[in-house]
Every structure is written in C-alpha cells, then in structure tokens.
Amino acid sequence: MIEVVGLTKVYRTQKAVQDLSFQVNPGEVYALLGPNGAGKTTTLRVLATLVRPTAGTARVGGLDVGREPIRVRRKLGLVNGGMRVYDRLTGREVLEFFAGFYGLKGKAFQEALDWVAGFLSLEETLDKRVMEMSTGMRQKIVIARAILHRPPVLLLDEATAGLDIFARRALLDFVKAYRDLGNAILYSTHVMSEAEEVADRVGFLHRGRLVYEASKEEALALGEGSLERAFVRTIREAA
Amino acid sequence: MDSVLRVSWKELVQVFRDRKLVFSTLILPVLLMPVLMFGPTLLLERVVQKTAEKRQEVAVAGVPEEALKALEEAHLVPVPVQDPEALVREGRYPAGIAYQDGVYRVYARLSGGITEGQVVAGKVQNALQSLKERKVAEALAQRGVPLEVLSPFRVEAVDTATEREKASGLLGFLLPFFLVIFILSGGQVVAVDATAGEKEKGTLEALLTAPVPLFHLALGKTLAAVAMALLSGVAGLSGLALGGAWARRFAPDLLAQGGAALGGQVVVDGGSLLGLFLSAFLLALLMGAVMVALGLYARSFKEAQSYLAPLQLLAILPLLFLQFRGLVEVPSWTSLLPIVNVALLMDALFKGTATPSMALFTWGSTLLYALLALLGAVRVFAREEVVFRN
Numbered sequence: 001m002i003e004v005v006g007l008t009k010v011y012r013t014q015k016a017v018q019d020l021s022f023q024v025n026p027g028e029v030y031a032l033l034g035p036n037g038a039g040k041t042t043t044l045r046v047l048a049t050l051v052r053p054t055a056g057t058a059r060v061g062g063l064d065v066g067r068e069p070i071r072v073r074r075k076l077g078l079v080n081g082g083m084r085v086y087d088r089l090t091g092r093e094v095l096e097f098f099a100g101f102y103g104l105k106g107k108a109f110q111e112a113l114d115w116v117a118g119f120l121s122l123e124e125t126l127d128k129r130v131m132e133m134s135t136g137m138r139q140k141i142v143i144a145r146a147i148l149h150r151p152p153v154l155l156l157d158e159a160t161a162g163l164d165i166f167a168r169r170a171l172l173d174f175v176k177a178y179r180d181l182g183n184a185i186l187y188s189t190h191v192m193s194e195a196e197e198v199a200d201r202v203g204f205l206h207r208g209r210l211v212y213e214a215s216k217e218e219a220l221a222l223g224e225g226s227l228e229r230a231f232v233r234t235i236r237e238a239a
Numbered sequence: 240m241d242s243v244l245r246v247s248w249k250e251l252v253q254v255f256r257d258r259k260l261v262f263s264t265l266i267l268p269v270l271l272m273p274v275l276m277f278g279p280t281l282l283l284e285r286v287v288q289k290t291a292e293k294r295q296e297v298a299v300a301g302v303p304e305e306a307l308k309a310l311e312e313a314h315l316v317p318v319p320v321q322d323p324e325a326l327v328r329e330g331r332y333p334a335g336i337a338y339q340d341g342v343y344r345v346y347a348r349l350s351g352g353i354t355e356g357q358v359v360a361g362k363v364q365n366a367l368q369s370l371k372e373r374k375v376a377e378a379l380a381q382r383g384v385p386l387e388v389l390s391p392f393r394v395e396a397v398d399t400a401t402e403r404e405k406a407s408g409l410l411g412f413l414l415p416f417f418l419v420i421f422i423l424s425g426g427q428v429v430a431v432d433a434t435a436g437e438k439e440k441g442t443l444e445a446l447l448t449a450p451v452p453l454f455h456l457a458l459g460k461t462l463a464a465v466a467m468a469l470l471s472g473v474a475g476l477s478g479l480a481l482g483g484a485w486a487r488r489f490a491p492d493l494l495a496q497g498g499a500a501l502g503g504q505v506v507v508d509g510g511s512l513l514g515l516f517l518s519a520f521l522l523a524l525l526m527g528a529v530m531v532a533l534g535l536y537a538r539s540f541k542e543a544q545s546y547l548a549p550l551q552l553l554a555i556l557p558l559l560f561l562q563f564r565g566l567v568e569v570p571s572w573t574s575l576l577p578i579v580n581v582a583l584l585m586d587a588l589f590k591g592t593a594t595p596s597m598a599l600f601t602w603g604s605t606l607l608y609a610l611l612a613l614l615g616a617v618r619v620f621a622r623e624e625v626v627f628r629n
Contacts, residue, residue, distance in 0.1 A: 011624070049448070050444065050447055050448065050623065050626075050627075051627070070450045070451070070452065071450070073449065073450040077448075078444070078445070078448045082441045083441055083445055084441040084442050085445065086442055088256040089249070089253070089256075093252070097248075101245070101450055146445075146448075
C-alpha cells in the first residue's frame with residue numbers, strides 16, 4: 001500500500017532523508033522510529049505530497065506521489081502532533097468542510113459522519129466549537145478529519161505529542177482498530193513504548209537513513225524485550 | 240469551483256465568528272467615518288463662529304479716534320498700551336494694532352493652525368477695511384466724483400463644470416481614497432488570518448493534504464479577502480453617507496459653510512454605480528491576491544502584518560497626489576498604473592467624465608495584475624520551504 005524506493009530529500013545543502021526504502025502493507029502498522037531530526041517528518045511529508053522528493057520514488061496505493069498528488073491525497077489521511085483544526089467552527093462544520101473536498105456531501109457526508117462519530121465516540125462533541133473542546137477531543141476531530149473519507153493509508157507523525165494520558169490511550173486504541181479494518185498505517189514516533197504497543201513492523205531511522213528494519217518481535221528480541229535498547233544498540237553498531 | 244467557494248466560506252465564517260474583528264472592521268468604520276469626515280469641519284466652524292461673535296480686547300498704540308470707534312463697532316475692545324507687538328507675543332492679547340505714518344500694523348500669532356489671534360486679526364482687518372472704504376467714499380463725494388469710478392467694470396468667474404462635477408467636489412477624491420483604505424484594511428483581516436494565521440495555528444498542513452489544486456485554495460482565500468474588503472468598503476461609505484445625513488439634519492447651516500470644502504453630495508447613475516462596483520471589485524481582487532501571497536510568505540501573523548503595513552502606505556501614497564489632478568494634465572498611461580488608475584476612474588465615474596477607453600484600460604490592466612498576483616500566491620503556496628518555514 002505504501003512503497004518507498006531509494007527516497008532522498010535534500011533541503012538546500014542538508015540531506016534530510018537518504019536512499020530510504022521500505023513498504024507498508026494493508027492491515028499493518030509500520031513504526032518509523034528515530035530521534036528528532038532523523039527524517040521521519042520529511043518522509044511522511046513526501047508521502048503526503050506536501051514536499052517533493054529529490055530522488056527516488058514513493059507510491060501510495062500504487063500512485064506516484066510526485067506525479068499524481070491529488071489522486072494520492074484521496075487515498076491517505078495525515079495526522080501530526082502539531083496539527084489543529086479551525087477553532088471557531090464546530091466539529092461538524094470542520095468535518096463537513098473537509099468532506100466536501102472528497103465529494104462527500106448530503107447523504108454521503110451524513111453516512112461518513114455517523115461512521116466516524118461512532119468509531120471515535122464523537123457524538124456528543126460534534127456541535128461544540130473546537131475552541132470549547134478539550135485537547136483530547138480536538139485531537140479526535142483532527143483524526144476524524146483525516147479518516148472521514150476512509151483512506152486505505154494513514155500517516156501518523158508524533159500524533160500523541162501534547163496529549164494527556166486518556167487522549168493518548170484513545171489514540172493508540174484507535175490506531176489498532178483502524179489497522180484491523182485492513183488499512184496501512186505508517187506510525188512515526190520517538191516514543192518507543194508506543195511502537196511496542198501498536199506496531200507490527202519497525203524501522204529505525206538515523207540521520208536520514210534506515211539503519212534497521214524488522215518485525216516488532218525480532219526488534220524486541222534484539223533489545224531483550226525493549227525497542228529502546230534495540231534502537232540504541234543498532235545506532236551504536238552503525239556508528 | 241465548489242472547492243474555491245468552500246474555502247472562501249470557511250475563511251469568512253472564521254472571521255465573522257470573531258466579534259472583535261467584525262466590530263473593528265465593519266461596525267467601527269460606520270461609527271467613525273461621520274466623526275472623521277464631518278466632525279473636525281463642523282467643530283471648527285462652530286468655534287470660529289463663536290470666537291468671531293465674542294467681544295475681545297485688542298492692544299492699541301497711536302490709533303486715531305475714528306479707527307477706535309470702528310474697532311468697537313466690530314465687537315472689539317481697544318486697550319491703549321505702549322508696545323502692542325510685545326504684548327501679543329507674550330500672549331496677553333490675541334491681537335494688537337499700532338498706527339504710525341499712515342500705516343496700521345496688525346499684530347497676531349498667525350502661524351500654527353487656526354488660532355483666536357487669526358480670527359481677531361481678521362476682525363480688525365475687516366473693521367479697518369470698512370473704515371477705509373467709508374473714508375474713500377466721503378472724499379470722493381466731497382469732490383463730486385461718483386463712487387462707481389472705483390469700479391469701472393466687474394470680473395465674474397463662471398464654473399463650466401457640469402452639475403455632477405460641482406456636486407461631487409472634493410468628495411470625488413475623498414471617496415476613492417477612503418474606499419481604497421477600507422478595501423485594504425478589510426481585506427487584510429481575512430488575508431492574514433487565512434494565510435499566516437493558518438500557519439501559526441497549525442491548520443494549514445491539514446488543508447494542504449486535501450485533494451484540491453493549490454490554485455483553488457489560493458483563489459478561495461483571495462475571494463474571501465475580496466468579500467471582506469468590499470464589505471469593509473461598503474461599511475466605510477455607509478458611515479460617510481450617515482455622517483452627511485446627520486450633518487444635514489442637525490447642522491445644515493454649518494455644513495453649508497464648512498462642508499463646502501468637502502463638496503456637496505455625490506449623485507451617480509446606474510451605469511456609473513456598476514462601474515464603481517466593478518472597479519472596487521477588481522481593486523479588491525488585486526490587493527487580496529497580493530496580501531494572500533505576502534501572508535503565505537510570512538512565518539507568523541506578526542510578520543505578515545509587518546509586510547502589509549508598508550503595502551498599505553505604498554498603495555495610499557500615490558493617491559495623495561490625486562488631489563492635484565486638476566492642476567496637471569493626467570497622461571493616458573496612468574490608466575495602466577495599479578491602484579492609481581482605479582482611483583482616477585472612480586473619480587471620473589463620480590464626476591460623470593469617465594470615457595470607455597479609460598474604463599477598459601483600467602479594468603483590463605487591474606484584472607491582469609490581479610491574475611499575476613494570484614499566480615504569485617500559488618507559486619508561494621507551492622514552495623515547500625515557504626509553507627513549512629515556520
């Protein structure tokens with residue numbers, strides 16, 4: 001569902017991502033792990049068609065992100081930790097606004113809204129203005145916006161940043177539930193414990209390069225039950 | 240088009256739900272414009288009138304009896320002193336008069352705006368002028384010469400301007416001037432909120448992942464800025480109209496004297512009104528696109544405002560020179576000069592002197608500039624280092 005081959009992204013003189021290759025299959029959560037500045041956000045932005053790759057290819061649902069950005073966007077949803085939605089609109093208005101871009105209007109929108117509201121337990125907050133919502137509720141609206149059109153690919157970039165314990169728990173539960181619907185999820189984070197809980201496969205990213213890739217179980221074995229230990233060991237060996 | 244309107248709708252709803260913003264952009268101009276346009280004029284007229292009616296003391300030295308009498312008749316109280324000039328300079332008298340060798344010297348503080356000294360000096364000069372005319376008349380009568388010998392003929396200036404030109408007066412300049420200001424300030428509210436505001440609040444990235452061409456997003460944001468700019472313009476002009484109605488209702492005499500400088504009233508036919516709206520729309524489109532491009536380039540709300548403040552000055556400065564449009568011949572290429580061409584056309588539409596070629600060149604060039612600015616906005620939008628540089 002996601003296929004990245006030899007991806008390189010250079011910002012002026014700085015190489016943010018170098019020769020990166022990996023793939024994420026339907027019904028799988030792939031955790032892209034690495035510290036700040038490792039190139040995770042750049043990778044997700046390339047996949048979300050927000051930045052263009054310098055070299056290599058990235059495909060979402062078989063579509064090239066550089067050549068068919070509009071069609072690619074129909075197949076994915078993006079959520080990041082700093083993402084917000086319009087605070088003077090109600091939750092319903094925010095979702096209706098974005099749904100229109102995917103052709104979800106009238107009955108189609110109502111069906112999509114009913115599904116997402118049930119899936120994320122949003123019913124009671126839809127008619128509140130976003131500015132009146134708690135942080136967790138706002139994050140749910142951000143997620144609802146990203147999956148309202150039921151994209152087969154979901155990109156999550158440090159999506160739990162700034163969330164309290166309850167909102168974080170709800171998000172991790174959502175990731176597993178959305179994966180179980182057969183969707184491909186690329187989960188980027190520097191919090192190893194989150195990956196331990198939701199990931200099926202992991203990739204360690206260091207200075208723009210993928211230095212390790214394995215199933216979660218293999219990575220845990222390498223780190224004697226800890227992804228953090230596995231990550232540190234891998235980086236030290238690579239250095 | 241659906242996605243363009245969708246973006247515009249969202250931007251406008253966001254703005255209209257901010258009560259402070261609506262008050263400062265749409266309501267405040269309605270309240271402030273009457274005060275701004277008619278307040279100072281009416282206040283000044285009233286103060287000058289009261290000062291003229293008041294009986295003031297004036298310092299006099301060596302002034303003959305007949306002149307003292309003339310001053311008293313003019314509601315002035317002559318007070319004999321040694322040095323009128325020094326006393327006026329010290330501020331103890333608003334005006335002073337010294338007579339020596341057939342010359343009346345009138346002392347007053349004549350600089351620094353309209354002062355009591357200016358008004359009193361005017362009263363003194365009028366009184367002495369009347370005395371002079373009376374004495375000339377008496378001297379001529381003694382010699383048996385008719386008074387008419389002093390005016391062998393009369394000179395009359397006849398205004399050949401059309402009734403519509405006469406009616407619009409200075410308002411022909413002021414209305415476009417204020418319209419441009421309101422279009423800029425109203426459009427800026429949406430343009431900044433929809434661009435740098437989105438970046439700062441963290442909502443832009445979600446919008447950019449929507450399956451919509453960047454041109455639709457830029458056009459949607461620009462059209463929202465245009466709508467707000469036009470609403471702001473309408474609010475400003477409504478304030479002006481309300482102020483005029485208020486002044487005519489409560490101070491018709493003062494408006495007739497002081498308001499003459501502002502012109503009488505503007506009368507436009509349907510065609511001109513349509514032309515004015517089209518001009519305002521195209522100007523708002525141009526400025527909206529420029530502001531959206533600058534707003535997108537900015538990292539933050541503050542940075543966007545720091546770009547747009549000089550833009551406002553840049554747009555307003557050339558308009559100030561329009562005051563002198565009657566003194567110099569306006570070359571035809573000015574119809575291609577952004578903003579100035581729209582102001583000149585609006586002035587001509589108010590006066591009924593607009594020509595079809597002037598209108599076509601102005602509208603055509605403004606539309607072209609607006610499209611170029613819109614393409615500029617799209618290019619800015621497409622630059623990832625700009626979109627993510629905050």
